[in-house]
Amino acid sequence: MKKALHIFAVNGKTNSGDFFLGPATKWKFESIVGNQVVWSDFDVRRLVTENDINYFNSFDYIVVGGGGLLLPDTNPNMISCWQWAISKNLIKSITSKIYVLGLGWNLFYGQTVMMPHRDKDDEVYERKQIFKENLETLIMKSEIFSMRHIGDCDRLKELVDKKVHNNIEFNLCPVVGYVESRYKPTFTNKNVFHTFEIKDDRPNRRYHKKPRNTFYEELYRYIKKLSDRGEHIAVMSHDGSSSFIQFLAQRQIGFTIINNTIANEEKIIDNYSQVKKLYCTAGHSQMMAYALGIKFYSLLTHDKLKYFLQDVGEFEDKNYCLVNEENICG
Numbered sequence: 001m002k003k004a005l006h007i008f009a010v011n012g013k014t015n016s017g018d019f020f021l022g023p024a025t026k027w028k029f030e031s032i033v034g035n036q037v038v039w040s041d042f043d044v045r046r047l048v049t050e051n052d053i054n055y056f057n058s059f060d061y062i063v064v065g066g067g068g069l070l071l072p073d074t075n076p077n078m079i080s081c082w083q084w085a086i087s088k089n090l091i092k093s094i095t096s097k098i099y100v101l102g103l104g105w106n107l108f109y110g111q112t113v114m115m116p117h118r119d120k121d122d123e124v125y126e127r128k129q130i131f132k133e134n135l136e137t138l139i140m141k142s143e144i145f146s147m148r149h150i151g152d153c154d155r156l157k158e159l160v161d162k163k164v165h166n167n168i169e170f171n172l173c174p175v176v177g178y179v180e181s182r183y184k185p186t187f188t189n190k191n192v193f194h195t196f197e198i199k200d201d202r203p204n205r206r207y208h209k210k211p212r213n214t215f216y217e218e219l220y221r222y223i224k225k226l227s228d229r230g231e232h233i234a235v236m237s238h239d240g241s242s243s244f245i246q247f248l249a250q251r252q253i254g255f256t257i258i259n260n261t262i263a264n265e266e267k268i269i270d271n272y273s274q275v276k277k278l279y280c281t282a283g284h285s286q287m288m289a290y291a292l293g294i295k296f297y298s299l300l301t302h303d304k305l306k307y308f309l310q311d312v313g314e315f316e317d318k319n320y321c322l323v324n325e326e327n328i329c330g
Helices: 015-033 050-056 088-092 125-141 148-155 162-167 174-180 213-230 244-251 265-272 284-293 303-311
Strands: 003-008 038-043 063-071 098-107 142-147 168-170 191-196 232-237 256-259 275-280 297-298 320-322
Touching: 003 015, 015 063, 015 098, 015 168, 015 174, 050 088, 088 125, 098 125, 098 148, 125 142, 125 162, 148 168, 148 303, 148 320, 162 168, 174 284, 191 213, 191 256, 213 244, 232 244, 232 275, 256 265, 265 284, 265 297, 275 284, 284 297, 284 303, 297 303, 303 320
Parallel strands: 003 038, 003 063, 063 098, 098 142, 142 168, 191 232, 191 275, 232 256, 275 297, 297 320
Antiparallel strands: none
8 A cells, every 4th residue: 555644734633624634635635546545644844854855755645735834924934935844955856746735825914925924024035036936846846736725826826937837726625525525414503503713813914904803893793683683602713712702701692612622523513513604714614614514604804715705606795794894794
């Protein structure tokens, strides 16, 4: 049996999106090659050295992704300028077949590949060329190089040479197909909670035209309307985000907490079975709802949510609001 090394966020088990990416990407790859393989894992954020290349080359396949790895401020480095810290020369020295699956362009509003800091907009101009050459090398070296959104493909094509554009494919995040295939056939939705998933990270980039607290107050007014008409409310967290939970706890309104930081597929799916409608700023929660046939409403604080709606033909006014420009209450 052939061997494959999966390079992804190995240590992301407390993030249900990253957690599902492990089995989902393996499932997707095996569907591509038509066979099961023996898997090993390698943390995408670990610095790759020449010694690692010898290890890489002991495998038949190197599988990179999925996930929003094209992001400059998680694992900032001057080697690749994205999350996989491998130089272009070391990529060239890999002899195993490389498959890049469902990669995400994860930059926030106003962010460029030249910004390695979460809280500052300082740009390091050398980073653009490093990023460009690194991705061009990987694209040309890969058997398949796929991005999870058409919008992601477009953003990457703005930076890399036209000679590699035809090698950049669109393929939805493997989590969507994995959940649809494995869980949707037996999924039963109990339709209990109007559920809100609000991400904590990078508030300065998410809420670039209005204060975060203004958005929270808008959400609270909307939630109160739901509660007043007898709807049950929940706040979901797939990565430990808790600021909206703390905000809502200070208001006199009842709600349930749904914790998805549990690294257990069946329990996470059971949590989703409680969701009547999901209102989310989280990309993977949106994907999970779509895959399971749950109603969802996108609170756009990142382009990836918009791109996903476009990809699945649901970018309609009734399905989203632009958090920085609209009031969710209408």
